[in-house]
Amino acid sequence: MFHLDEEQRLILQSVREIVQKEIKSRAVSLDENGDFPWDAVRIFSKNDLLNSLLPRRFGGVEVSYFTFCMIVEEIAKACASSSELLITQAEGMLPILHGADEPLKEKYLKRLAGSSQTLIAVGGADPSAGSGILSFVAKAIPHGENYILQADRCFIKNGSVVDFVVVYASTDPSKGGHGIGAFVVEKGFPGFLYGRKENKMGMRGIIHSEIFLRDCKVPKENRIDKEGEGVLNMMGTLSFSRLFTAAQAVGLAQGAMEEAISYARHRVQFGRTISHYAPIQFMIADMAAGIESARLLTYRTAFLFDEGDQKAHTHACMAKLLASDVAMKVTTDTVQIMGGYGYMKDYPAERMMRDAKQLHIQSGTNQIMRLAVGRDLTGVSE
Amino acid sequence: MNGRADMFDTETFIPTEKLKVFRDRIRRAATDKIAPQASLVDEEEFFNREVESLLWDVGLLTLTFPEKYGGYGKGRAVAFCIAVEEIAKCCASSALLLIIQAVGSFPILHAGSEELKQKYLPQMSEGRKLVAYLVTEPTAGSDIAGIQTTAVREGNSYILNGSKCFATSGGVAGIYSVLAKTSEAREKENSSFFLVERDFPGLSIGRTEHKLGQRGSNTTEVFLENVKVPAENLLGRLGDGFIIAMKDFDMSRPAIAAQALGIAEGALDAIIKFVKERHTLGKPIANHPVIQTLVADSAILIEAARGLVYRAATLNDEGKANTKFASMAKCFAGDAAMKITTDAIDAIQVLSGYGFLKDYEIERMFRDAKLTQIFEGTNQIQRLVIARQILNESA
Numbered sequence: 001m002f003h004l005d006e007e008q009r010l011i012l013q014s015v016r017e018i019v020q021k022e023i024k025s026r027a028v029s030l031d032e033n034g035d036f037p038w039d040a041v042r043i044f045s046k047n048d049l050l051n052s053l054l055p056r057r058f059g060g061v062e063v064s065y066f067t068f069c070m071i072v073e074e075i076a077k078a079c080a081s082s083s084e085l086l087i088t089q090a091e092g093m094l095p096i097l098h099g100a101d102e103p104l105k106e107k108y109l110k111r112l113a114g115s116s117q118t119l120i121a122v123g124g125a126d127p128s129a130g131s132g133i134l135s136f137v138a139k140a141i142p143h144g145e146n147y148i149l150q151a152d153r154c155f156i157k158n159g160s161v162v163d164f165v166v167v168y169a170s171t172d173p174s175k176g177g178h179g180i181g182a183f184v185v186e187k188g189f190p191g192f193l194y195g196r197k198e199n200k201m202g203m204r205g206i207i208h209s210e211i212f213l214r215d216c217k218v219p220k221e222n223r224i225d226k227e228g229e230g231v232l233n234m235m236g237t238l239s240f241s242r243l244f245t246a247a248q249a250v251g252l253a254q255g256a257m258e259e260a261i262s263y264a265r266h267r268v269q270f271g272r273t274i275s276h277y278a279p280i281q282f283m284i285a286d287m288a289a290g291i292e293s294a295r296l297l298t299y300r301t302a303f304l305f306d307e308g309d310q311k312a313h314t315h316a317c318m319a320k321l322l323a324s325d326v327a328m329k330v331t332t333d334t335v336q337i338m339g340g341y342g343y344m345k346d347y348p349a350e351r352m353m354r355d356a357k358q359l360h361i362q363s364g365t366n367q368i369m370r371l372a373v374g375r376d377l378t379g380v381s382e
Numbered sequence: 383m384n385g386r387a388d389m390f391d392t393e394t395f396i397p398t399e400k401l402k403v404f405r406d407r408i409r410r411a412a413t414d415k416i417a418p419q420a421s422l423v424d425e426e427e428f429f430n431r432e433v434e435s436l437l438w439d440v441g442l443l444t445l446t447f448p449e450k451y452g453g454y455g456k457g458r459a460v461a462f463c464i465a466v467e468e469i470a471k472c473c474a475s476s477a478l479l480l481i482i483q484a485v486g487s488f489p490i491l492h493a494g495s496e497e498l499k500q501k502y503l504p505q506m507s508e509g510r511k512l513v514a515y516l517v518t519e520p521t522a523g524s525d526i527a528g529i530q531t532t533a534v535r536e537g538n539s540y541i542l543n544g545s546k547c548f549a550t551s552g553g554v555a556g557i558y559s560v561l562a563k564t565s566e567a568r569e570k571e572n573s574s575f576f577l578v579e580r581d582f583p584g585l586s587i588g589r590t591e592h593k594l595g596q597r598g599s600n601t602t603e604v605f606l607e608n609v610k611v612p613a614e615n616l617l618g619r620l621g622d623g624f625i626i627a628m629k630d631f632d633m634s635r636p637a638i639a640a641q642a643l644g645i646a647e648g649a650l651d652a653i654i655k656f657v658k659e660r661h662t663l664g665k666p667i668a669n670h671p672v673i674q675t676l677v678a679d680s681a682i683l684i685e686a687a688r689g690l691v692y693r694a695a696t697l698n699d700e701g702k703a704n705t706k707f708a709s710m711a712k713c714f715a716g717d718a719a720m721k722i723t724t725d726a727i728d729a730i731q732v733l734s735g736y737g738f739l740k741d742y743e744i745e746r747m748f749r750d751a752k753l754t755q756i757f758e759g760t761n762q763i764q765r766l767v768i769a770r771q772i773l774n775e776s777a
Binding site: 201268269270271277279280283328332335336339340342343344345346350353354357360361365366367370371 | 518521522523524525527528547548591592593594595672676720724727728729745748749752753755756757760761762765766
């Protein structure tokens with residue numbers, strides 16, 4: 001089912017090398033300082049990884065979703081924050097790729113070609129909405145050749161460094177979801193303002209900032225969707241975010257388990273390495289079983305997206321739910337196996353546990369994932 | 383059993399009027415003085431001397447001592463757990479100071495001679511010296527018998543050499559209870575406890591650890607290099623170290639359990655406050671069945687943990703064997719705190735976008751909770767202890 005072709009093998013091998021050489025050693029300071037991973041931007045762009053989903057006709061490598069997931073997984077094994085960079089780029093690209101007309105694609109996607117370091121993102125919801133994403137308050141009012149966008153306190157990844165961003169805003173609140181439009185907003189558009197950078201528990205190597213849109217003038221040609229289709233575009237992007245989060249969670253869990261195993265094989269207590277003790281072996285067995293099942297579901301979901309199968313959306317919710325639960329459990333147990341050492345900042349286990357908590361939450365909390373899957377399968381909509 | 387039924391108010395599970403007054407006094411102090419600094423000590427990772435002073439002022443750092451040295455007296459294990467729980471609701475780091483002061487002084491309380499008590503306990507109760515418990519070493523965690531630190535008799539002294547790590551209050555204590563190897567005898571008879579003063583030449587403080595949570599507590603390495611300790615500072619008999627350490631657990635594990643219980647309650651309080659205040663689509667999110675399930679699950683775990691904590695503490699006060707219940711309480715309450723704080727972040731995140739951010743105390747509680755599954759015997763070790771007790775009971 002998941003046979004890798006020569007190209008995929010080569011890509012993954014080079015990702016692995018880059019991660020070992022360049023990414024892993026930077027994970028600690030990224031976390032400690034809460035910095036944006038500029039080095040990762042440079043390294044990934046140089047190796048054509050920053051926008052690897054970008055179609056060839058726009059100057060990209062055009063990997064499949066399956067390949068992309070494996071790339072994300074590989075990076076997340078060593079540094080979840082650095083893998084988030086690739087996800088954020090994809091989230092900014094896909095709404096345009098899937099929804100925009102040719103001229104708009106030409107205008108923006110070409111800027112991501114080759115070793116471009118252009119940073120992009122998708123604009124999140126107002127915090128008062130959170131998972132109730134359809135009730136967000138960004139508004140877009142038509143005005144001559146432009147839309148005037150108004151929004152308070154969107155959360156946005158890459159916020160203060162982003163070059164352009166896709167923002168969802170309601171052109172007609174009375175229409176609910178069907179009133180939503182998708183807009184490309186560039187840094188430098190008047191009224192596009194940065195708020196404060198958030199101080200987070202984990203995934204500290206990726207910036208979350210507030211942005212404000214105050215009478216922000218956006219040309220009409222920058223509207224991505226056809227009237228009424230914005231909500232589909234938004235939900236589609238969210239589905240991909242969930243798939244990517246699942247891949248990231250699988251990688252993070254795998255990285256943590258490897259730390260746990262290595263520690264257990266070296267730590268001697270009661271005259272033997274603790275890897276000899278059944279409680280430790282049980283924990284590791286549960287980790288491995290969880291990771292393998294999450295990986296299979298994630299790959300299958302990616303495969304469904306590659307096939308254009310509509311089931312992919314529900315599967316993405318399941319994959320995100322399972323993989324992030326597994327990552328949370330595995331990282332928590334890694335700290336546990338490492339005992340006092342696991343709790344200390346000198347070892348990566350505690351960072352991985354903090355990072356895992358964000359995966360529980362981002363692109364829809366696991367509670368919302370369960371609701372979404374339950375509703376899809378039962379046909380109950382509310 | 384009759385006695386126990388009389389002791390507890392079945393509504394609140396809080397025993398006796400005297401303890402209620404005691405609890406309310408601590409709760410006020412914790413809410414007014416300790417809660418407001420909890421985020422700061424976590425963020426800045428420093429040991430707060432003001433909190434320490436407050437805990438001395440209200441008598442909590444000598445609670446487990448005999449009454450003439452400022453102790454609570456009869457029912458002290460329950461009182462101690464109540465104090466730990468109330469403080470941990472607001473700030474786990476501050477509760478840990480209380481715990482380690484008790485744990486560090488157990489060896490002298492349980493095994494010290496009267497002369498030694500007369501000499502050292504006033505240094506704590508009046509001189510306000512903190513005490514640390516130096517057992518763990520880089521290669522000896524759960525495996526206490528694996529320690530490398532040695533104590534060798536030389537005339538009227540013992541000469542101590544070794545390295546201790548992860549010592550809570552290691553850098554701020556004035557007195558240390560040190561476990562050292564005193565013979566090559568088999569495992570459980572090879573070590574002894576010594577009381578060591580900070581000023582004894584050769585004792586030095588290593589680096590301060592940076593931790594995931596409970597960051598307002600001070601954790602350091604402590605090195606002993608040819609430290610000359612008077613022979614009378616040996617606690618109990620030579621070779622009693624392991625037995626003393628095990629006896630400590632009977633009270634320290636319920637205390638860690640009480641800390642976990644407090645963290646869990648603090649987290650549930652935060653959830654409840656949040657879901658009542660926050661509205662989406664015009665309704666409080668508390669109306670949502672997903673949220674209600676989470677609140678119910680958390681409350682069930684908390685009440686079950688409370689039962690175990692105070693059962694273990696009460697047995698200790700009654701002078702009965704409580705090893706099994708102490709381990710059960712520690713294991714269950716620690717796991718419960720971890721689960722509740724893990725879920726609570728989601729709950730606050732569900733309809734908000736907050737929770738994960740440092741501005742909200744719930745993420746601190748989540749990080750703090752993890753330690754309760756690890757120290758005073760990991761929860762894996764607790765399970766082995768519980769099983770061994772049960773299997774022995776039925777033998």
